[in-house]
Amino acid sequence: MSFMLQEFCKSLILAIKDKDIQKYKEDAIWNLIETIYTGSPFSAIAAGKSIKELVFHIPTAFFWSKMQQFLLGTYRSLEDQIKMAAKFSGDNDKYEEYVYTLIETIDKIDTTEKVNYFSNITRAFLLDVIDEELFYKFRQLLMDCNKIELSYIKQADMKRHYKNDMMIFSLRIVGLLEQGDGDDYVFTNLAKEFNKYALSDDETSKPPIKYLEIEPPEEMTELTKKELNEILQ
Numbered sequence: 001m002s003f004m005l006q007e008f009c010k011s012l013i014l015a016i017k018d019k020d021i022q023k024y025k026e027d028a029i030w031n032l033i034e035t036i037y038t039g040s041p042f043s044a045i046a047a048g049k050s051i052k053e054l055v056f057h058i059p060t061a062f063f064w065s066k067m068q069q070f071l072l073g074t075y076r077s078l079e080d081q082i083k084m085a086a087k088f089s090g091d092n093d094k095y096e097e098y099v100y101t102l103i104e105t106i107d108k109i110d111t112t113e114k115v116n117y118f119s120n121i122t123r124a125f126l127l128d129v130i131d132e133e134l135f136y137k138f139r140q141l142l143m144d145c146n147k148i149e150l151s152y153i154k155q156a157d158m159k160r161h162y163k164n165d166m167m168i169f170s171l172r173i174v175g176l177l178e179q180g181d182g183d184d185y186v187f188t189n190l191a192k193e194f195n196k197y198a199l200s201d202d203e204t205s206k207p208p209i210k211y212l213e214i215e216p217p218e219e220m221t222e223l224t225k226k227e228l229n230e231i232l233q
Contacts, residue, residue: 009099016085016099021075066106066115073119074126084126105139111147118142120201129203130193133211137190138198144174154199158187178217188217 015021075081088095102122109115118139125135145153152167153176161184162168162177168185171177176191187195193209196202 009096009103012103013095013099016071016075016081020078021071021081022077063107066109066112069112069115070102070106070119070122073116074122080123084123087126087128101136101139105143108143113147113150114142117150117198121198123201124197124203127203128208130197131208131210134193134197134209134214137211138194141174141176141194142198145171150199153187153191153195156187156195158192158195161186175217189215190217 075084088098105118106115109118121130121135121138121142124130125132130138142150149167149170153171161180164183164185168177171191172185176188176194177185178188180186193214197209
């Protein structure tokens with residue numbers, strides 16, 4: 001991690017710990033940026049530059065719009081922030097690594113819907129609804145699926161059997177569908193948990209859902225040339 005990014009992570013951590021995130025709603029994004037950039041230890045880097053000048057040297061305006069949306073969606077009250085900060089009590093290195101993951105993810109996310117889904121995942125993790133391994137798996141699924149695929153999963157009937165097509169095939173590749181009876185396909189247990197805790201904001205699970213305890217899908221059979229031709233027709 002570069003020095004600049006490391007200091008940025010530390011400033012974001014301080015903002016999450018010490019500031020009421022909900023104060024930065026709507027057009028208060030510049031106040032949020034100023035709070036992070038001019039908060040110790042980042043203030044020395046920010047000194048002498050206007051906030052609007054500095055912001056375009058590191059993340060983009062689009063990044064900051066996503067970051068604002070993410071923080072407001074994740075930390076819905078000051079009480080939330082205090083409760084969630086306890087997740088990393090006494091382990092500053094792990095907290096810094098986690099915040100770096102947040103920054104990296106927000107930077108890569110390409111739709112506002114994905115920002116909301118990432119907020120759901122983050123809340124579920126920080127509130128001990130899902131474990132760390134599942135948090136990182138759900139994060140990867142968000143990156144692997146495009147917005148059309150995510151919308152398809154969200155609206156799908158998780159109990160239904162589906163015939164193979166390009167959508168089904170794409171979701172099979174990332175482990176969200178498996179072969180059911182005959183030529184039909186069904187959503188995997190991983191897909192059901194992903195739909196529940198990422199694409200929705202269910203926070204009711206106790207104890208936490210653990211990644212390694214989710215029943216894995218059936219082994220994928222090799223796609224034959226005939227099957228591929230049928231899909232593409």
